[in-house]
Amino acid sequence: MDLVTHEGSVAGGEDAFLLDVTDVATGWTETRAVRNKSQEHVFAALRDIRSNLPFPLLGIHSDNGTEFMNNHLIRYCHQQHITLTRSRPFRKNDNCFVEQKNWSIVRKTVWYLRYDTEEEVLLMNKIYQSLRLFTNFFLPVMQLTGGIRQGARVTRSYDTPYSPYERALASPCITEEAKEALRHQEQKLDPVALHERILKDQRRLRDLVLTRKQDQPHITPRKGMDWQLHPVSR
Numbered sequence: 001m002d003l004v005t006h007e008g009s010v011a012g013g014e015d016a017f018l019l020d021v022t023d024v025a026t027g028w029t030e031t032r033a034v035r036n037k038s039q040e041h042v043f044a045a046l047r048d049i050r051s052n053l054p055f056p057l058l059g060i061h062s063d064n065g066t067e068f069m070n071n072h073l074i075r076y077c078h079q080q081h082i083t084l085t086r087s088r089p090f091r092k093n094d095n096c097f098v099e100q101k102n103w104s105i106v107r108k109t110v111w112y113l114r115y116d117t118e119e120e121v122l123l124m125n126k127i128y129q130s131l132r133l134f135t136n137f138f139l140p141v142m143q144l145t146g147g148i149r150q151g152a153r154v155t156r157s158y159d160t161p162y163s164p165y166e167r168a169l170a171s172p173c174i175t176e177e178a179k180e181a182l183r184h185q186e187q188k189l190d191p192v193a194l195h196e197r198i199l200k201d202q203r204r205l206r207d208l209v210l211t212r213k214q215d216q217p218h219i220t221p222r223k224g225m226d227w228q229l230h231p232v233s234r
Contacts, residue, residue, distance in 0.1 A: 001019065001020065001021040001022075001046070001060060001061070001062050001068070001098060002019075002020045002062070002063065002095055002098045002099060002102060003017050003018070003019055003020070003037055003042065003065060003067055003068075004017060004018045004020055004102050004106050004107075005017055005037075006018065006033075006110070006113065006114060006115040006116075007114055008112060008113045008114025008115075009112070009114075010114050013116060014035065014036050014116060015036070015114055015115065015116045016033055016034065016035060016036070016115040016116060016120065016121050016124070017033070017034050017036065017037045017041075017042075018031055018032070018033050018034070018106055018110075018124070019031065019032045019033075019034060019042060019045045019046065019049070020098050020101055020102055020105065020106060021046070021049050021098065022097050022098040022101050023053075023055075023164070024097050025167070025171065025173075026055075026164045026167040026168050026171065027141040027143065027164045027167060028053070028054070028055075028136050028164040028167075028168065029101050029105055029132070029135060029136065029164070030049040030052060030053070030132055031105060031106065031128045031131075031132065032045035032048060032049060032125060032128065033115070033121045033124035033125050033128070034121070035118065035121055037065070037067045038067070039066070039067055039070045039072050039073065042067045042068070043072055043073060043076070046060075046073075052132075054168055054174070054178050054181070054182050055168065055171075055173070055174045055178060057080075057082060058082065058083060059082060059083035059084070059085065060077065060082060060083070060084050060085070061085045061086065061087070061094075061095065062084075062085075062086055062087070062095070063086065063087045063094075063095055064086055064087065064089055068086070069086060105131070105135065109127065109128075109131060109198075109202070110124055110127065110202075110205065111206075113209050114209075115209070117212075119208065120205065120208065120209065123201060123204060123205050123208065124205065126201055127198060127201045127202060127205065130194050130197045130198045130201070131198055133189055133194055134191060134194045134195065134198065135164075136163065136164045136165055137163060137164075137165045137185075137186050137189055137191075138163060138165075138189075138191045138194075139163055140161035140162055140163050140166075141161060141162065141163065141164060141167075142158040142159060142160075142161045143158060143159050144156060144157075144158055145157050145158060145159050165182060165186060168182060169182065169183070
């Protein structure tokens with residue numbers, strides 16, 4: 001798991017963050033926006049994510065931020081028999097499974113703007129309630145199976161693309177009851193309707209921020225952001 005800031009290149013004050021959680025085995029990704037990076041908000045978001053996972057949470061791997069490495073979370077993991085590990089300092093590759101989602105799931109969806117109001121946080125969470133269904137049930141993900149280095153060149157190989165939902169159904173570690181619940185949920189989903197709902201809420205978020213902060217220079221898109229309104233592709 002990782003925490004993504006939404007300060008919009010403006011230092012100071014309280015800005016929103018987004019908790020990004022990715023399962024290594026299936027690629028299942030969950031995200032929750034929080035008002036700040038306090039352990040209270042982050043821990044509440046993590047518990048909410050855990051309650052929505054289609055499989056048991058056996059372990060957590062994070063960086064060394066105090067929002068993760070605190071007595072509250074460590075005590076909770078011990079009580080719930082959850083393995084807690086952390087990255088080496090200054091080694092982002094230790095968390096590569098979730099780091100790659102910070103662009104494809106987070107920045108391509110809610111961009112690089114500053115979000116610092118309750119209304120904006122609620123709207124981001126509304127977007128991600130739809131996006132979690134769209135990405136986890138309908139978007140295929142490739143997983144790295146190996147690599148061969150020849151000098152400075154590395155040739156990587158990947159498996160057949162499957163959605164996290166399909167990988168969960170194929171996993172022997174997930175109970176048949178959980179798989180049946182996933183199948184029942186998938187039958188009720190309409191990817192076109194989810195797509196339209198995400199676009200509608202993205203427009204609302206964009207217009208809300210631009211209207212409220214139209215005189216502030218930090219809303220200018222950066223890093224090639226082009227204001228495209230579409231659900232992410234992996």
